[in-house]
Amino acid sequence: MNFRYAKTVLLGTIALGFLASLFASRINPYWLFIFYDIGISIVMAVSLNLINGYTGQFSLGHAGFMAVGAYTSAVITNQFGELNVFAANAIFAVALLAGGLAAALAGLLVGIPTLRLRGDYLAIVTLGFGEIIRVILQNLDRVGAARGLSVVHGWTNLFWTFGLGAVTVYVVASLVNSTYGRGFIAVHDDEVAAGAMGINPTKYKVTAFVVGAFFAGIAGGLYAHAKQFLTPGGFGFMQSITFVVMVILGGMGNTVGVILAAILLTLLPEGLRMLAGIDHLPGLAAERPLGWIGDTRMIIYSLLLIGLMLTRPQGLFAFRQQRK
């Protein structure tokens, strides 16, 4: 498959995101923020899928790259006051790009010394990296340390989230679905054989890390300007795990599945929260009959994950048996 119309689809999605952003004022802000979350999760999960799914490296530090992008872009945009819409979007674009590049640089720095490690060892090193980022931010007074950093501008909108989501999907899918990109999967399958077939495993692994980190940084920028408040604790180990779960649930190395998993796992906790918040059900006397869901929300969420993994270990959305 070479996806002849990939570019048309990409431009179409960006245009659609732009149209949707024009009508954003009519959307309930609660839903609007959930849409932002979905877009950000898609960028995170699809970029992590390049590292963990296609290239077969086990990175547990994706939230660390996200933090680098979030803080970098926030520090840049905080320099500016109120701007007209064009200037604001131009500055935002530059800030997002800078966040992505800073994260990509971090990816390169982690990548080069650590990519000789495999499997569990690599997982531990990336985990350590994520924690280092968090601890540095926690002690960096310049960005508010543990108190957190206020982001002045809420510039994230539907155009940026879905446009950049589409760009991420396009870049990852284009990379992988090419003769060049079969190298990622070859490295995943058998590094020694890949080397013997003229594929440079180190180069492919570093590329996966740098591209993955770049998009994680961009997602961080979107996150910063959606939430407008950053704390180092928001980019901890658990956050990385959430994205890993999306990749595994979607089926490693299956972009469509990972997108669906990112949507599902973002909606699921919200859906449970909503169920819990229902005040009255006809025929039931209690005031909040489903209130118990609120208290046990995260337990239900965890049980659902365990159930899904037991019943569909190949990934919830892996319909084709093409990859393992």
Place this chain on the structure above:
Amino acid sequence: MPSLLQLDQATIRFGGLTAVAELDLQVGRNELVGLIGPNGAGKTTAFNLITGVYQPTSGKIYFDGRSIAGSPPYRITARGIARTFQNIRLFPSLTVFDNVRAVFHLHLRGDVRHALWRGQGFHAEEKSISDRVMELLELFQLGKFRNEPAKSLSYGDQRRLEIVRALAAKPKLLLLDEPAAGMNATEKVELTRLIQFIKDQFQISILLVEHDMKVVMGICERIVVLDYGVKIAEGKPDEVRANPKVIAAYLGE
């Protein structure tokens, strides 16, 4: 004319063990050389030296007139040495087609930007790669499996696919590591024919590691015998077969 591959006193030690000692080995252009020896003689280690998986402790390795000792495997493959593995190492989750296609990145004119931009040039190049992959697969009767995952092929077909994948690198020298391992008598006869066919069709040199005497004696022009990492004999199949040292190494004295 200098030989295509030349090992000069190539030695590798693992701690106190000398796996290959001062090996001199030449492979000429379009020559088929057999490398034999009892279990643990260092045949596969010699292969790993040539392909860059191991670095020689001392000695020199030249390919096509240039030293390749110390180069990483992927660079040696790009220079023109491709190999198969004793225990098959295909890319199991890729299809038969993609296993071969992955190797074609060696011959790509464009790079990553090509794949990202997806312009006319990209599609034209992918089309031409696809044609060449299919041509290779058809030549070895694997075309009908193009969309099957490589791991679902039968053992014999997997062996053949591994050879096709190595040929996709357009090597000047093909290294076959025990291609007859696990094959029955009929399959071995077929394999012998296949190796002869590859040598004639692609006009390349082949270095063959093999246990099976029938296969080796039948097709090799020259045979090198290793025992405990040392070359104990070299010559035409008949000479080697009659060599008392070789008989002693295989059968004991």
